[in-house]
Each structure stands twice: as structure tokens, then as C-alpha cells.
Amino acid sequence: MTKHSHCVIFTDLDGTLLDHDSYSWAPAAAAIGRIKQLHIPLIAISSKTLAELSFLNDRDDIFDGLIGENGGVICLGDQLEHPGPTTKTIDGARNAIARAVSGPLAGFRTSSPAVIARETGLAPSDAARAAQRHCSDPLIWAPTETDIATAQSIAGEFGLKLVKGGRFHTLCGPTDKGKAMDKMIEMLIGIGRLPSPPAKPATIALGDSANDATMLAAADFPVQIPQKHGGAILPLIDDTKLLIAPEPGPSGWNSAINQLLDQIFNARVQAH
Ligand SMILES: [Mg+2]
Numbered sequence: 001m002t003k004h005s006h007c008v009i010f011t012d013l014d015g016t017l018l019d020h021d022s023y024s025w026a027p028a029a030a031a032i033g034r035i036k037q038l039h040i041p042l043i044a045i046s047s048k049t050l051a052e053l054s055f056l057n058d059r060d061d062i063f064d065g066l067i068g069e070n071g072g073v074i075c076l077g078d079q080l081e082h083p084g085p086t087t088k089t090i091d092g093a094r095n096a097i098a099r100a101v102s103g104p105l106a107g108f109r110t111s112s113p114a115v116i117a118r119e120t121g122l123a124p125s126d127a128a129r130a131a132q133r134h135c136s137d138p139l140i141w142a143p144t145e146t147d148i149a150t151a152q153s154i155a156g157e158f159g160l161k162l163v164k165g166g167r168f169h170t171l172c173g174p175t176d177k178g179k180a181m182d183k184m185i186e187m188l189i190g191i192g193r194l195p196s197p198p199a200k201p202a203t204i205a206l207g208d209s210a211n212d213a214t215m216l217a218a219a220d221f222p223v224q225i226p227q228k229h230g231g232a233i234l235p236l237i238d239d240t241k242l243l244i245a246p247e248p249g250p251s252g253w254n255s256a257i258n259q260l261l262d263q264i265f266n267a268r269v270q271a272h
Contacts, residue, residue, distance in 0.1 A: 006040075006194050006195055006199065006201040006202070007038070007040045007201055007202045007203075007204065007261075007264060008040065008041045008043065008184075008185060008188065008194060008201045008202075008203055008204070009035060009040055009041070009042050009043065009203075009204045009205075009206070009257070010043045010045050010067075010177075010181055010184075010203065010204070010205045010206070010215060010219070011042070011043070011044060011045065011205070011206045011207075011253070012045060012046060012206060012207040012208060012209070012212050012215070012225075013044055013046045013048065013053075013056075014046070014047075014048075014208075015208040015209065015225065015227055015228065015248070015249065016206050016207055016208045016212075016225045016249070016253060017044075017206070017249075017250055017253050018249070018250065019228070019249040019250055020227070020228040020229065020248070020249060021228070024250065025060070025062070025250045025253075026250065027249070027250040027251040027253075027254055028250035028251070028253045028254040028257070029254075030254055030258070031253065031254040031257035031258050031261075032062055034257070034258070034261060035257070035261075038261070038265075041064040041065065041188055041193050041194070042062060042063055042064055043063060043064060043065040043066070043067060043181075043184055044056075044057070044063045044065075044066050044067065045067040045071070045177050045180065045181070045205075045215060046067070046068060046070075047068075047069065047070045047170075047211065048068055048069075048130075049068050049069060049073075049129060049130060049131075049132050049133055049134070050066060050068040050069075050073050050075055050132070050134065051128075051129040051130075051132035052068070052126070052129045052130060053066040053068050053075075054066065054075075055129055064076070064188075064193070065077075065184055065187070065188070067177070067180045067181075067184060068134070069084060069133065069134060069135050069136045069172070069175075070136070070172065070175065070176065070177060070211060071083070071084070071175040071176050071177045071178075071179060071180030072084025072085070072134060072135035072136055072172065072173055072175045072180075073134040073135060074180055074183050074184055074187070076184065076187045076188065076191065077191065079187060079190075079191075081183055081187070082134060082135065083173075083175050083179065083180065083183065084134060084135025084136065084172070084173045084175045085135050085158075085159065085160060085172075085173035086135070087109070087133075087134065087135070089158055089159070089160065089173075090107075090109070090133075090135065090136065090137050090160070090171055090172075091109065091110075091137075092158060093154060093155055093157075093158035093160050093171055094107045094109075094110075094137055094139070094171055096154050096157075096158070097139075097150070097151045097154050097155070097171075100150050100151075100154060101141065101143060101147040101150055101151060102143075102144060102146070102147055103141060103142055103143070103147070104141065105139060105140070105141040106139070106140045106141070107137035107138065107139055107140065107171070108130060108131045108133060108137055108138050108140070109131065109133050109137045111131065111140060113125075113127040113128040113131060114127075115140070116128075116130055116131055116140075119140055120167075135172065135173055135175070136170050136171060136172035136173070137170065137171045137172075138168035138169070138170045138171075139151075139162075139168060139169045139170070139171060140168075141169075143169070148162070148169070151169070155171055159173070159174070160172060160173055160174075161173070161174060163211075176214040176215075177207075177211070177212060177214050177215035177218075178214030178215050178217060178218035179214075181203065181205070181215060181218050181219070182218070185201065185203075202220050202221065202264055203218070203219045203220045203221065204219060204220070204221040204222075204223065204257070204260055205218065205219035205221070205222055205223065206223040206224075206225055206245075206253060206256065206257075207223075207224065207225065207236065208224065208225040208226070208227055208248075209227075209236075210236065212236060213236045213237055216236055216237045216239075216242065217237050217239070220241075221241065221243065221260050221264075222237060222239060222241060222242050222243065223242075223243045223244075223245055223253075223256045223257075223260070224236050224237075224242055224243070224244045224245065225245045225248060225249065225252050225253060225256070226244065226245060226247070226248045226252060227248060228248040228249055230248075243256055243259070243260070
């Protein structure tokens with residue numbers, strides 16, 4: 001008997017399945033075709049909003065499920081789960097921070113698409129989708145070190161965190177990508193896409209950044225995609241199972257998935 005009778009794949013988008021510069025997933029098309037042929041659920045898991053993920057999937061139709069805002073909102077078909085904090089909590093914390101810091105402060109949730117477009121370089125229509133947030137809010141401000149410490153302390157009082165991403169400080173809940181994977185597996189079992197326990201699906205997870213570490217740590221087959229403009233590759237998790245893809249972005253994604261599917265399915269053939 002094989003340990004795993006089914007498989008599910010979770011992938012980060014920016015810098016992982018999508019090229020860092022062109023946002024294209026074309027070099028991964030062969031592996032995605034194989035995943036579809038094998039009826040393996042493919043789940044997007046990203047810091048993007050559900051509106052941004054849905055827009056991408058309406059165009060390309062590659063994902064079976066969507067996990068947005070770093071695990072705070074989970075969508076499978078018409079089912080929506082919301083493990084992250086409420087918008088009321090996020091808005092309450094942001095307003096309290098705005099009153100306590102030295103300069104003006106706004107969030108994506110309360111800014112116009114024109115302002116978000118200016119801050120991010122996104123087109124206004126993309127900025128409008130980035131503003132549709134369920135459980136996190138990037139702050140638009142010019143903080144001093146004291147302001148950051150004050151904001152962190154107020155976020156904590158609301159049960160939230162202030163996390164510095166590439167560019168913004170984002171107010172968010174204590175959800176993470178690893179916990180969201182478990183919830184999505186439960187939902188996939190619920191709709192019959194994965195078998196019920198004690199069957200255990202093999203989980204593959206692919207990511208390129210520190211905020212993917214909980215997802216990689218939770219997977220049976222973690223894959224680190226090297227960063228296109230990064231220097232030396234430092235492993236995101238300390239685990240001998242970690243596979244580091246041979247190339248950055250969708251080309252590395254394609255190679256790693258093909259290698260793992262060969263490994264998982266050949267092992268099954270040998271076991272029978
Ligand atoms: Mg990424």
C-alpha cells in the first residue's frame with residue numbers, strides 16, 4: 001500500500017508560479033497540463049486579495065481554490081471561509097494607530113484607487129481590486145521608528161500584527177498560510193475532491209519568500225523557488241525534504257512539479 005492515495009498542490013504566486021517581472025506562468029504550462037490531467041487540485045495561496053486572485057483565475061482558469069491575504073480568506077467554489085480578523089477589528093486598529101502616530105496615515109481599505117495606484121505603481125483597475133480587503137490592510141504613511149513601535153503595540157492590543165512586507169507595513173491577523181492549507185483540505189474533502197480520512201493526501205507546497213515558510217513546513221513535499229534577483233539561496237525551512245528548484249519562477253516550478261509527480265507516482269506504481 002502507498003501512504004498517499006491522492007495529492008494536492010498549494011502554490012504562492014509572485015516570484016513562484018508567476019515570473020517576478022512579467023507575471024507570466026507560461027513556462028509552467030506543461031506541468032500545469034499534467035496536474036489537470038491527473039485531476040490534482042491546484043490551490044493559489046498568496047498575499048493578494050480574493051478580488052485580485054479571482055480576476056486572475058477568471059482569465060486563466062488554472063486554480064481549483066483560492067487562499068488570499070496570507071491565509072486570512074479561503075474560497076472554494078461558492079464556499080467562503082474567513083479565518084482572519086473582521087474588517088471592523090482592522091478598521092478599529094488602524095483608526096487608533098492614526099490617532100497615535102506623528103503624521104497622516106491611511107490604509108488601502110479607505111484610500112481611493114488613484115491613491116493606491118500612485119503608491120504601488122498598479123493600474124487603477126488593479127488598484128481597485130487590491131483595495132478589496134477582507135482581513136488585512138497595508139498602511140500608507142511615512143513612519144518614524146517610534147511610530148512603528150507605537151503601531152505594533154496598538155495592533156497587539158487588537159489581537160493583530162503589523163508585518164513589514166516588501167514595501168508596506170500591513171495590519172493583519174495571526175492567520176498563516178500553513179493553517180489555511182488544513183482548512184482547504186477539509187473543504188476539498190467536503191466536496192469530494194479528496195478522499196476522507198484515514199486517506200491522507202500528499203501535499204506539495206511551493207514558495208519563494210519568508211511568508212511562505214509556514215506553508216512549506218506544513219507540506220509533505222516542500223519546494224523553494226529561488227528568487228530571480230536574489231543572491232545566495234538560503235533555505236526557508238530547515239528540513240531535509242526541502243527541494244530547491246533548479247531555476248527561479250515558473251521554469252523552476254515546472255521542473256520541480258515534474259520531478260515530484262514522477263517521484264510520487266512512480267513510488268505508487270512500484271508499491272502495487
Ligand atoms: Mg512570492
